[in-house]
Amino acid sequence: MNETHAIINLNALEHNISRLREITPNSQLIAVVKANAYGHGMVKLAQFIEPKVDGFAVARIEEGVILRDHGIKIPIILLEGIFSKDDMLLVSRYNFEIAIHNREQLSWLESCNVLQPIKVWLKIDTGMHRLGIHPSLVSNYYKQLCQLKNVAQIGIMSHFCMSDTLNHPYTDKQLDLFKQLHQTIDVSHPKFAGSSIAASGGILHYPESHLNTVRPGLIMYGISPIDETFASDYNFKPVMSLHSKLIAIRELEAGEPVGYGLKWCTNTATKIGVVALGYGDGFPRDIPEGTPVWINGRKAFIVGNISMDMMTVNLGLESKDCVGDEVEFWGEHIPIEELAKTIGVISYELVTKVTSRVKFSYTTDF
Ligand SMILES: *Cc1c(COP(=O)(O)O)cnc(C)c1O
Numbered sequence: 001m002n003e004t005h006a007i008i009n010l011n012a013l014e015h016n017i018s019r020l021r022e023i024t025p026n027s028q029l030i031a032v033v034k035a036n037a038y039g040h041g042m043v044k045l046a047q048f049i050e051p052k053v054d055g056f057a058v059a060r061i062e063e064g065v066i067l068r069d070h071g072i073k074i075p076i077i078l079l080e081g082i083f084s085k086d087d088m089l090l091v092s093r094y095n096f097e098i099a100i101h102n103r104e105q106l107s108w109l110e111s112c113n114v115l116q117p118i119k120v121w122l123k124i125d126t127g128m129h130r131l132g133i134h135p136s137l138v139s140n141y142y143k144q145l146c147q148l149k150n151v152a153q154i155g156i157m158s159h160f161c162m163s164d165t166l167n168h169p170y171t172d173k174q175l176d177l178f179k180q181l182h183q184t185i186d187v188s189h190p191k192f193a194g195s196s197i198a199a200s201g202g203i204l205h206y207p208e209s210h211l212n213t214v215r216p217g218l219i220m221y222g223i224s225p226i227d228e229t230f231a232s233d234y235n236f237k238p239v240m241s242l243h244s245k246l247i248a249i250r251e252l253e254a255g256e257p258v259g260y261g262l263k264w265c266t267n268t269a270t271k272i273g274v275v276a277l278g279y280g281d282g283f284p285r286d287i288p289e290g291t292p293v294w295i296n297g298r299k300a301f302i303v304g305n306i307s308m309d310m311m312t313v314n315l316g317l318e319s320k321d322c323v324g325d326e327v328e329f330w331g332e333h334i335p336i337e338e339l340a341k342t343i344g345v346i347s348y349e350l351v352t353k354v355t356s357r358v359k360f361s362y363t364t365d366f
Contacts, residue, residue, distance in 0.1 A: 004244040004277050005359040007331070008040055010048055011366045012237035016220050017052050019236055024203060027210045030077060032199070032217035033067075034059040039282075039351040040221060040240055043070045044362050050074055057215055061087050061096070068094045077121060079215075080131060081105050088112040099123040099157065101131045106141065109150055117152035119193060120145060124181060126174040126197075128161035135181055142185045153193035155213065156182065163201025163209075164225045171202075175209050200225040204234055223336055223347045230337050240351055241331025242358070244277040246295070246323050249315065258312050259304030264289075266314075273300065273313040275327045280308040282353040283329065287343050294328040296321055 020029055031053040037045040046056055046067055055075035058064050061083070064076045081099040082091060085108040091098055092114035100106055101123035109120065122141055125132030133141055138156075145154050158178050162168040178197050186192070194212035200219035202209040204226060218224075222238040224231045231238060250272045252258070257265045258272055266272075275293065279285040285306045292299040293313055300319075304312045315321050330336040330350065340347040 003359050004281055004357070005242075005361060006354060007241050007243065008044070008360060008362045009237070009239050009241070009366050010362055010364045012222050012239045013045065013049065013220070014052070016222050016236050016239070017049060019234070020203065020214070020216055020220060023207075024198075024210045024214045026212070027198075028054040028194070028213040030055045030057045030075075030196070030213055030215045031220060032057045032079075032215050034063060034079070034217070035352045038217060038221050038348065039354045041360050041362070042066065044360075046070070046072050048362070054213075055097075061090055064096050065090060065094060075119070081123070082108060084108075085112065088114065091118060092116075097121060099131070100141070100145070101125075101133060106144065110148055112150065114150045117150055119153040119155065120151055121155045121157045121196070124156060124158045124178065126158040126177045126181075127170065128159055128174075130159075130161075132158060135177060138181045139184045146186070146189050146191055151191060154189075154191045155193045155195060156185070157196045157213075159199065160197065160202055160209075163199065163206065165227060166205060171206065171209075175206065218348060221351065223351070225347075230335050232335070238331060238336065240336075240354075242277075242329040242354065243331070244275055244281075244327050244329070246273045246321060246325045246327060247276045247310070248274040249321065249323060250274065257304075260307060261305050264304040268317070270317050271315040271319050271321075272303070273315045273319075273321060273327075275311050275313055276309065277327070277329065278307045278309045278311055280355065281358050282350075282355045283311070284343055284345060284350070284353075291339070291342050292334060294331075294333040296325055299334070 033042050033046055033056050036042045057077040057079050059079055075097055077097040088108055097119040099121045123132045145151050160171050162170040196213035198209040198214045200216050203214050203216055222231045222236045252266050254266055254268050291302045300313045300315055302311055303314045330339050336347045340350055
C-alpha cells in the first residue's frame with residue numbers, strides 16, 4: 001500500500017459488535033451508519049455487519065435508499081423521519097421505519113397510502129430540545145398513532161445530550177422523564193414495539209438506559225464518546241486507521257521557515273519530513289503545536305501550516321527516516337481520542353471529515 005489510505009479493520013468491527021452484544025444482552029442492536037458510517041464507508045460496512053445486527057439507522061432518506069439499493073434487507077430507521085410529504089413514497093417503497101417528531105410528519109403519515117403499514121418511532125424531547133415532541137403531548141400522539149391504518153408498530157425514542165460526560169445529573173433527569181412517559185402510554189396496545197434512548201454514551205455508562213433497543217454509533221467504530229477515556233478502556237478496538245508516507249526529507253539550518261505563511265521556523269538544524277496528507281484529505285488545518293504523527297516507532301510533531309495535500313513534520317537532525325516510510329495519523333499508535341483532544345475537536349469530526357480522495361481498504365487480515 002503506497003498511497004494516502006485508511007484501513008478499515010473488519011475484525012475490530014466484528015469484535016466491537018460482540019462487545020455490544022455482551023454489554024446489552026437484552027436489547028435489539030441498531031447500528032448507526034449515518035454520514036457514510038461515520039466516514040468508514042456505509043455500504044461496505046453495512047453489508048459486512050448485516051447478519052450481526054438487528055437494524056440500521058441513518059439520518060437522511062437518501063442514505064436509506066443507498067442501503068436498500070445495495071441489497072440491505074434488515075430494518076432501516078430514519079432517525080429524523082421524513083422532511084416532506086413526498087418522502088412517504090420512498091418510505092413505503094423501501095420499507096423504512098421513521099421517527100415522528102412533529103405535527104407535519106404525523107399528518108403526512110396519516111394522509112398517504114403505503115404499500116404496507118410501517119413501523120414508526122415516536123421521538124420525544126426529554127431535554128435536548130433539538131428534535132422530539134413535548135412530553136405533555138406524548139400520550140396524545142401515541143393514541144393517534146395507534147389509530148392510523150398506515151402504522152404497523154410504534155416504538156418510542158429519545159436522545160441524551162450529556163451522556164458523553166460521566167454521571168451527569170441531566171442524563172438521569174432525561175432517563176427518569178423517559179421512563180415516566182413510558183408509564184403514561186398503553187404499552188399493552190398490540191402496536192407497541194418497545195423503546196430506545198441509549199446511543200454510545202448510554203450504552204457504556206447507563207445500563208438502565210438500554211431498554212429494548214440500543215443505537216450505537218461511535219463506540220461501534222471503536223472510538224470512545226466519553227471524555228478522557230479511550231475505547232480500549234472498555235475493550236473496544238479502533239476500526240479506522242489513517243496512513244500516508246514520507247515523500248521528501250529536507251535538511252534545514254537553524255532559523256529557516258517552513259511552509260505557507262512562515263508560520264514556523266527551525267530553531268536548530270534539523271530534518272523536516274514532508275508527508276502526503278493534508279486538509280484536502282480531511283485532516284484539520286487548525287492544529288496546535290505538538291500535534292503528533294507516528295513514524296518508525298516514535299511520535300514526531302507536525303510543524304508549520306498544513307497544506308491541502310501535504311504536511312511537514314520535524315524529524316530531528318539525527319533521524320534515519322527515509323522517503324517512502326509509513327506515517328500513521330491515528331490508529332493503533334495514536335488513539336484518535338487523544339488526537340481529537342490535542343486538536344480540540346471531537347473524534348466524530350475527525351472520522352466523518354476524511355475525504356473521498358483517501359483510498360479505503362477493508363480487511364480481515366489482523
Ligand atoms: C447519531 C445518533 C446516534 C448514535 O450516536 P453515537 O453517540 O455515535 O453512538 C444515536 N441516536 C441518534 C438519534 C443519533 O442521531
